[in-house]
Structure formats: structure tokens, C-alpha cells
Amino acid sequence: MHENDRVTPQTRGLLFAGTTSDAGKSLVTAAACRLFARNGVKVAPFKSQNMSNNSMVCSDGSEIGRAQWLQAVAAGAEPETAMNPVLLKPGSDRRSHIVLLGKPAGTLEAGEFATGRAHLAKAAFEAYRDLASRYDVVLSEGAGSPAEVNLRAGDYVNMGLAREMHLPVVVVGDIDRGGVLAAMFGTLGMLEPADQRHLKGWIVNKFRGDVELLRPGLRTLEERTDRPVLGVIPWLADLWLDSEDALAIAGWQHRVDPTLRVAAVRFPRISNATDLDALAAEPGVAVAFTTSAAELADADLVVLPGSRATLSDLAWLRERGLDAAIARRVVEGKPVLGICGGNQMLAATIHDPLGIEAGSPTSVAGLGLLPTRVDFGADKILGRPTGSWRGEHVAAYEIHHGVTTLDGDALRAWEASMFLDGFTMGAVWGTTWHGAFESDGFRRAFLAEVASRTGSPWTPQPDAPGYADRREDMLDRLADALDEAVGFQPLIDLVDAGVQP
Template sequence: MATLMIQGTTSDAGKSTVVAGLCRVLKRRGFNVAPFKPQNMALNSAVTVDGGEIGRSTALQAQAAGVAPHSDMNPVLLKPESERGAQVILRGRVHGHMDALDYHAFKRTAKLSVMAAWQSLNQRFDVIIAEGAGSPAEINLRKGDIANMGFAEAVDCPVLLVGDIDRGGVFAQLVGTLELLSDSERLRTKGFIINRFRGDIGLLTPGLSWLEDRTGKPVLGTLPFVSGLLLDAEDAIAGVHAEKQRQTLNVIVPRLPRISNHTDFDALRLHPQVSLSFVHEGQPIPPTDVIILPGSKSTLSDLAWLKRNGWVAAIARHLRYGGRVLGICGGFQMLGEWVDDSNGLEGPAKRASGLGLLALTTRMMAGKQLRNVAGVMIEEGVRVTGYEIHNGVSAGRALETPLFDLGTHQDGAVSEDGQVLGTYLHGVFDSPDTCAALLKRLGLSAPEPVDYTAHRERELDRLADTLEAHLDIERVLALLSEAP
């Protein structure tokens, strides 16, 4: 039972994709492997097989490993609710709300959850590929660290350090990070991976030789920039510039400050008949066919942002001209008449008017709804799968015309004119039949089926093929054999 940890010089250096690729490589070689992220800060999350909540990128890594995502794989998940505060989730369950200083003091307790989860995985898997968070060189966060070297030291595992050459300064990233580590941390750093390289490798070779001479650490691989790679992002909204043969349905999504699970839209970004774009603060709101209000970790705060940034008038004008609106989770709640968070579950206690497009009200209630669901689209009879992650409970006349029948309950709402739709379900576009049926509801006359789940599998295999070709997998396996 061996653990190898992948750490990065910066956020978005490529740790998540390297871990996903390694999980798929090891799975293909017959290993019983699991991903592990001790601590993650992200608003993209997934529901696990044990009914918990983990980061979306870790769930993708579990898919790469061919195993069901489990709350032990990401024992500490921080979901930001403001610039200084976050919801703290331990082993899949909400523990509470903390500001940054309180959480810093809490890390000793959080470490107990991290170690218990790691030990539980150790009993069930041959290999664990762990992923760090941010950078191990953030010296202001070193005390009580559980995300990077603090964890690696606690379990005594080897570390590989990833640097992103596409940003520039990769040698400074790697050398500088190494210099800021303790002696024991430098010793357990067994080598480097350079990520997102473009160009002639011959021009890079002198730099690689210098790096190995300067640090005494080997470069285990230089991974090329993988063009068009579209996989579930940990948190940031990645730019995808795929060329579309035709763009027959234009979709815009407001880039809410606390947008959650924007991975809901990856299938639409992939779809050959859809042009989807996020509209950021300060950008003009363009004419479009469909407006989708996404999920939110702080529904009332993001609703206020919509109002401040002109979306109320833009949505009203959009509907007057026959456009469609879809709300997902927090976006569904915003479509109603009122949102009541008198208990302050997602921020300061308050109640505010919604957009008034659906006859329903929502009250935030303690006890987050976490479940994977399956059912049918009521009008079309098409099978639907998805997952729920929300606090709110909605009530009102609009729910008498639901969108989905999930067996145990009905979900969503459709306005009388069919222009406004809402659902609590995330992931509804991932299934080809559901995606096609929803796009038809949203105005696309003859939508093609796009299977995003199959796309994920192809992308994971493409990623694994890249690692097999450009990373010294035998040296990685040797590190695993040396690990305690």
C-alpha cells in the first residue's frame, strides 16, 4: 500500500490533470488505485457513493481510476462563501462555517479527519495518488499544514513537483519552491514534472540539464500542452476555444462571484450546435437565445449581484423577445418570488425578493440535500440522471408543473408559456438524451445527442496516453515501490 503525492509550484500548475492521468495509467496497468486530496478549496463539488460531498476534480480522478467517488478521497472541502469565510466540509458532511483565521486554528482537528480518511483508503487500495493544493512554498500557511508537505511528512510519502512552463518562469518556480522547503521536505521531493510545454524540446534540453545539476533532482517528464482538453475543472473556469462547424443556439451564463458547479456547462461547451459564453462583471450583456442562471454557494449575495449588474432588465427584455431562461440549483431559487435565509446559512441572515419569474419561494434550511438521482423528464419521458447539492427548500404553485419525476419526488418547474425552466439537478446535460431533450425545450429544433460521460472517458484515455509517452512511468512505479 503506497502513496505518491503530486504537488505544484502554483495553483493550476496541472496537479489535478497529472493525478487523473496517473490514476488512469495505473488502472490500465492493473493497480487498484484511488485519488486523494487532503484539503481542497473549490465550489465545484460532487455527491459520493456514501452520500457525501467532495471536490469535482477528485470525483473525476476517481472515474479515471475506475472506482466510485467516496468522501474519504477528499476529507476536507472548503467552499468559499465570502472573501474571508467558507463552509467547512469534513469527510463529506458539513461541519460548519469559519473565517480564515478560525480555520487556521482548526487545522489540527481537520488533520484528524485527513489521517482517518487516508488510513481508510489504505485498507482498500494498493496505491493512493495524492494531490496537493496551491503551493507548498506558501510560507504563511506552513504552520499546521495539511494540504501539502504537512500531509506528506505525516504519512512519509515521496513527492513530485509540477511546474507550468506555459506561464513562463518555470525554472524559477521549481528552484524557488525547493529553496523554501525544509531539509526533510526537499529530501522527499524526488523529482520534477514540467507541464504544458509547446515547441521544440531541443530548445528546452539545456534548461533541463541545468535544473537537474542545480537541484540534484531529476526531471521525470516534460508534458506537452494538450490542445482542447476539456475535463471537469477544480474551480477556475477554463477557456475553451473549440471551433464550431455551426452555432445555432447561443447561450450565456452570468459569471456569478460565488458560482458553483460550473462544470454543469461543460457538455454545452462541447456541443457542436451550441455557443456558450460566460458574461463577467462589467461586460455588456449580449443578445442571446438562452440565459442560464447557474448554481451559487451564496444565493442571496449572487442575486444581489445580478440586480446590481443589470441582469433583471436584460432578462425581462430577453423574455419579451421570446428567449428562454433556465435556472439550476441556486439559479432556480433566484427565479422565484422570495429567497429567505433568515438563519444565515449562506451568509448574513436576510430575506430578499427574487426575479419573480416562477411562482415559488425558497427558504434556506439546515441539513444540506446530497443525493445522486435518476428519473425521467415528465413531458418527454426521457431518462435523466443528476445530483442534488443544496440547502434550500422551495414551495409554491410553480412546482405543480415540474420538469422531472425522480421517483421519490418531483423536481423543478416550468412556466405556463414554457419560456422559464428551473431545476435543482446538477449534471443534467451530461447524458446525451437528456441534453438533447433540454436543448429542444430551450429552442434548438433538431439537437444532436452528445455523450459527455463518454467524452470524459476519451479525454482521460488521451491524458493517460500523453503521460505514457512523455513521463517516465517506470521511475514513478519505482517511487511507489520505495514508499512506506
Template sequence: MDPSGALLVAGTTSDAGKSALVAGICRWLRRRGVSVAPFKAQNMSNNSVVTVDGGEIGRAQAMQAHACGLEPSVAFNPVLLKPGSDRISQVVVRGRADGHVSALSYRTRTAALLEVVTDTLTELRSRFDVVVCEGAGSPAEINLRATDLANMGLAQAADLPVIVVGDIDRGGVLAHLFGTVAVLDPADQARIAGFVINKFRGDPALLAPGLEQLRALTGRSTLGVVPWSDRLWLDAEDSLSAVADGVLGRPAPPLGEQWLRVAVVRLPRISNATDAEALACEPGVAVRYVTEPSRILDADVVVLPGSKATVSDLAWLRATGLADAIAAHAEENKPVLGICGGYQMLGRRITDPGVEVPEGADVAGLGLLDLEIAFDHEKHLGTPTGTALGVPVRGYEIHHGRVVRSGDPQLLDGEGSDAGAVLGTHWHGLLENDAFRRLLLSRLAEQSGRTGFRPAPDTSFAAERTAQLDLLADLVEQHLDTAALEHVISHGAPVDLPVLATGLAESRR
């Protein structure tokens, strides 16, 4: 293919499949020897990672970077919004926290941020044969079009062709695809090169007449119909989008006589919930998200994950009765593991001088660890290495909280707490270390009385992730018109695409 091109993958809705399709296209191109990079101008997510260049980006872009054979970089996601409440988000620009905004106040920053994202994309396109961009939400949000920098605003500024993916599992996908084009003004419509249907189950012959009518109505073809696959669940952009009935992943049967049951508390502002995915990859480990106390009663292990709003989520734990249930679990010497914000909640006290709570706060923690935390206005980012349970480990840190006093033994070299049944660490990604995870699972099973549980000797989290990326590429290769896709990437949208003369489109002329 022409070694110069770009593409924007937009979606009819959030969680339509944009992140997965971008990863699949990237992996497919990479396997063909094409130098390719991912890009998301603006992401809104509390699932993030620390990059090798020391910044913070959305986890989906880190996953897409792995699909390209690249280390994550701040260039792949120059603007990240991290919601701390329904109205306020922290803004991360080029990997670094840069204030807080409301939905309205953010509009005053978008002109400057559009320059940031277009400059970053231009630089990426100079280094790679192809850049595959991911939109945010839906381009049909016409109330936001004037300040858009992730969908059609980016497409116009960077001269990008666009394909729109729709999730048929939600229902109404043909109307969603048609309506997405119809509400756009003519200049934006001209950039929509085609459609992709995602998560299809059933007989393709039944869908074919609808796709033909969609082509007749819009002048645009459907480039492919991607079937549903229950094997895809790692690194979901929405950390809970792959969860069915609260269960994470597709647990394989145990190697021993017993299952190990893990309850991950689904905090209102949960962040980096993907930490639990490494546990869910293990045979015989059943991982479930929980939001009420009764679900903890039959759990062997409780995990308190990260939070973007630690103080308010701690108050939610108390209001729901989950705090008492976790304390009772620990009193029975059953294991509790806290990660980042969850680790901070397990301590005796959290002092916030105005980082999360504008007026400041000094609150009691759950008191399960001899630990005191003070928030710092400057966010700590790092990619540390060390030793835990006698084996080498690595991870990443994203937190405002600092340990100001700790009376428990350390879980890691210079970090974390190990009080026997209650453990904690600021490190994300710690459970992705295979040797450490096996040792930890053996210990957790013993502490919870699951003596019939046996950890698998050979589970590789990295291999599981690679397998899913290859599956995404297989789906692209087998179910998309890749020749048409190549043409769009290299040459843009066809120049003779019709304008849908709907009332909405006409009103915006």
C-alpha cells in the same frame, strides 16, 4: 510494479496541473491493472458532487475516481472548503457540512483535521495497491506550513514522496520549481523526488539545457515534459481555468445551418459551473461565460448556474444590470435556464434565516418563475432519479434552499419548474443525460428562433469524459519517465537528495 505505494503530486501554483496529472497517473495505472485510488486531503472549491455514500466532495476527485474506475467516495476528499465570501468558507468534513471558518479560525481546527485525513489515507492504502494524492495550492506557502494538512504536512505525516508540477505556460517555471524546493526546510526538501513540466509548447531541445541546470542546482531530475493539449477542458478543478476568451470547450461546427448561442452568467460565487460542460460538448452549441449585459443581447439561451452565495450574487446581478438583461431576454420569450442557486434566483422571493447572511435576509427574486424559496440550515444532499421531458434522468442535489411554494408546472417528477421559456431545477448533472439534453436543445432552439439548428443524434457526454481521461493517461505514458515514476511510488524519494542551502532553507533549520 511493487503493489504497495503512494505519491503526492504538489504544484508550484494553483492550477499548475495537479488535478490533471493525478488523473492521468491514476488512469495510466488503472490501464495496467493496478488497483489505484485518488486522494486530496483538503480541497477548496465550489465545484462539488454528491457521492454514492451520500456525502459531498470536490468535483476533481470525482473525475479522478472515474479515472480509476471507481465511484466517487467521501474517502477521496475528506476535507472540502467551500468559499461563500473572500473571508468565510463552509467546512465539509467526510462529506458533511461542519460549520464555517475564516482563514485565521481554520487554523484552530487543522490539528484535528490532520488526524481525519491521515486516518482516511491509511484506510485507503490498506484497500488499494497505490494511492495518488493531490496537494493544494503550493507547498511553498511557508507561512501556512505549521498548519498544513494537504502538502508537506501530509507528506511528513503519511511518509509520502512528492513530485512538483509547474505550468510553463505561465512563464518562470524553472524559477518556480527551484524556489519551491529552496524555501522548504531540509526535512521537507528530502521528500521532493522530482519535477514535471506541464503545458509545454515548442521545441523540447530549447528546454533541455534549463532542465539540466535545474537538476544540477537541485539534485532532482525532471520526470517529464507534458505538452499543451487543447482537447483537455472537462471537469477542470477551477471551473473557469479552461476557458479562453470566455468560451467553454472547443465547439464543433453545427450539423444544421445555425449555431445555438448559450450565455452562462459567471456569478462571483459560481458553483458547479461544470453543469454547462455537457452543452459545450454538442456540435453547433457555442457556450460562453458572461459578466455584463451586452453579452446577453446576442445570446439565444441564458443559463443562471449555481451559487455558493445566492443572496449576494442576486444583488450582484441587479447591480451590474444583468438582472434587467435576463428579464428582457425572457420577455422576448427567449429561454432562460436556472440551475440550483440560479433556479432560486428566478423565483419571486428568497428567505434566509441566517444561512448565507448572518443577520438574515428576505429578498425579492427575479420573478420569472412562480416560486418561493426558504433556506434551511441543514444542507440537502441527494442523488435522485426521475423523468424529464418524457425520458429517464439522474442528477445530484447540493443546496440549502427549499421550495416552499411553486405555481408553475414541474420540469421533473416532483422537482423543478417549467414556465415555457423559463425553466429551472435544483438538480446538478441533469444536462449530462444525453437523451434529455437532445430534447431540451431542440426545444431551446425552437424557442429562440434557431430553426436551422439540429442537435447531434449521438453525442455521449460520458464517452467525451472517458476520452479525455484516456488522453491524460496517454500523455503520462508518452511523456513521463514512467520507470522513474514507478520507482518513486514504490520506494519513495532517493535518500541522498541534497539540501539546497539557500538563506530561506538555512533560516528554518
């Protein structure tokens, strides 16, 4: 190929698509970011549109998907809005809240998904070109499956992005689910010819066992698709890196012989479930998401995590009698923690005069476990706060509409004290801060307090690695696995070749 025929620097990149959601493309993209950075490439991650209630606040106060934040960390790049220009946060089965270039930008109805996103596509393409002008390579992550041809007309995340930017596409498939070879073959078959020419190869993910047993199937796939299998990545244990959606929540919840048990309520609209990752990484601690009243009763600590629909999830909690199980814990002096939306549920009253969450003005009774009131307003609060608790430094981030304050009518004779930016009373704690448990000293001090209240023998292990160190170690393990299975050179060769118009 003549040098002048190569892909232009303005579009230099690679797109990792998946046969399904949760096929592992987020982690493969993170691994590739770390691998490219190791090899001296200035690389940025990108995802045109992310549909997730797990998000992160950048240093400038903007909001992006948690997966792209992690990929930026892997790349050694500063996370920014251009890396995830469109973030859709599902509020119901038929409506998502739009975060455009880091800020709230209305809603998207289910009926608009196929054809009502032209303005979002324009913003996404501009963001990609902006990144490409400042980085050597942009590594993009697709969404869902590129074979969702019912959505192809309005697609700007998978083949729509590939066509616009002349990107080669590598499809990742999760063999642990079964049927991966058929899913790959079917993915190619569902694409129109102009899209097919962008698909350059396959990566099999999460393989267990002897790869020689798989090779006949791989050869057949290569023969029938005329595309190479670039590599087979083995199953990697103990990876829970910043999962993008609820499909991945259960990946780390089992631990042998734990001495401290944490039960988190699995809300239908759970948000920022990654708050629990650092607890699950702590030696001797087991974390499980649950909808069982019995599990809530048995745990040392119950966590009400964040929610994208506080009022709806509060009603769901009551419908299942879980509110009563939580109230019994408080009477018995057993620890309960609410984070963001979960903290709002602990309040005496919740007021939504503008219908921010409910769609129409409303006021409802909260669980009444803290003497607080929540008032929803039009402005979304985004920030990267810091503080301390019992002398331990805490760094966190916040993403919420409601403002929580002490309620004089509910306070009566009770005494409540400050906890981070929230309040605590007895064995109940509430905070709007996400990510606080990633601060090692605070996490261990808080868990030690829980253990002392429940009689658990759990104590911190002073020689255990910190959470940030564990994240870096896991990113390196991912990059090592991708390097061994695929290698840097085949990937950079795809980037250099591009797909000519």
C-alpha cells in the same frame, strides 16, 4: 535497498504538488490514476483538503470535490468521502463552509487557516490510512503550492501530508504561464530541508512547440536542484475535465462557427460550473461565462448557474443591471435556465429565517421570473435523483439548503409546470439538479427546444459521441500523454522507494 527498509504498505503512495493553483496537478493525478489502473494497480485518489465550490455527491449521499470524483472514475474506483475528507466551500473572501467526511461541519474563518485546522488534519490522515489499507497505491493531489510557507505550520495537504505518510513528491508546473523553471527552483528553495528530501522530481505541463528548445533549461534546473525532470507533457487541446475552480472555466468557451450560443452568468461565488461542460462538448454549441448584459441579450440561452452564496450573488446581479437584461429576455420569449442557486434567484421570494446564507434572518425579493418561493433550512439536501423530461432519462445530483415550492401569492393567473424537480413557465426553466446535461438524450432534447424558440438552425448530431464516452476518451488521452512523457515505471519506482523516516 533491503526489502525491510522499503516504504510500508500502510503509507504506499505518491503526492503530486504544483508550483501554483491550476498548474494541472488535478489532471496529472487523474492521468496517473488511469495509468496505474491500466497496469493492474488497485489505485485510489486522495486530496486531504480541497477548496472548491465544484463538488459531487457520492452514491452514499456524501459530498466530495469534483476533481477527486473524476480521479476515482479514472482509477476505476467507487468515489467515497475518504478520497476528499475535507472540502472547504468559500462563502466569502474570509469564510469557508466546511464539509468534513462528506457532511456539513461548520465554518472556517480566514484567521484560522494557518493554525486552526488540527481536527481537520487528524480526520484527513485517518482517511488516508483507511484508503491505504484497502488499495495498493494512493495517489494524492496537493493544494495550491507547497512553497506557501506562511501556512506550513498547519499544513496537511502538501508537505505536511508527505511528511506524515513518508510520501515522495513530484511537482507539476504550467509552462504555458511562463516562468516555470524559476517557479520550480523557487519551490525547492522555499522548503525547509526536512521537506526538501521528499521532493523527488519535476513534471513540466502544457508545453507547446519543439521540446529540444527547452532541454538546456531543463538541464540547468536538474543541475541546480539535483532533481530530475521526469517528463514534459504537451499541450492537449479540448480538455475541460471537471475543473476544480473558476481559474479553469474559460478553457473550452470558444468554438468556430457555432449555431447555438449559451451565455452563463459568472457569479462571484459560482458553484458547480461543471454543469456547463456537457453543453460545451456538444457539436455546434458555444458556451461562455460572462458578466456582460450585451452577451446575455445576444445568446440563444442564458444560464444562471449554481452559487455558494445565492443572496450575495443575487445582489451582485442587480448591482450590475444584469437582472434587467434577463427580465427583457423573458418578455421577448428568449430561454432562461436557472440551476440550483440560479433557480433560487428566479423565485418571487427567498426566505432565510435562520440566517443560513445571510448570517442573520432575512427575506428578499427574487427575480420573480417563476411563481416560486425558496425557504432556507438548517439541513443540507444531498442526493442522486433521477427522472425524465419528454421521455428522456435524466440522472443528476443535488446539493442545496433552500427548498423551492410554488408560491400561491405569486402564481395568480400564471401556469407553471414541472421541470425535473423544479418548474417551468414560458421560456423560463428552473431546477435544483446538477449534472442533468450529462444525460445525452435530455441535453439534446433541451437544446433542440431552445433552438426552436430562438430560430437557431442547430440540430443534434446523432452520430456525436455521448458525454460519458468523451470523458473516458479524454482520460485515456491524458494517461497516454503521461505514459509517453514520463512512463509508468519511473512513477511506480518512486512509490516503491517512498521516503524513509
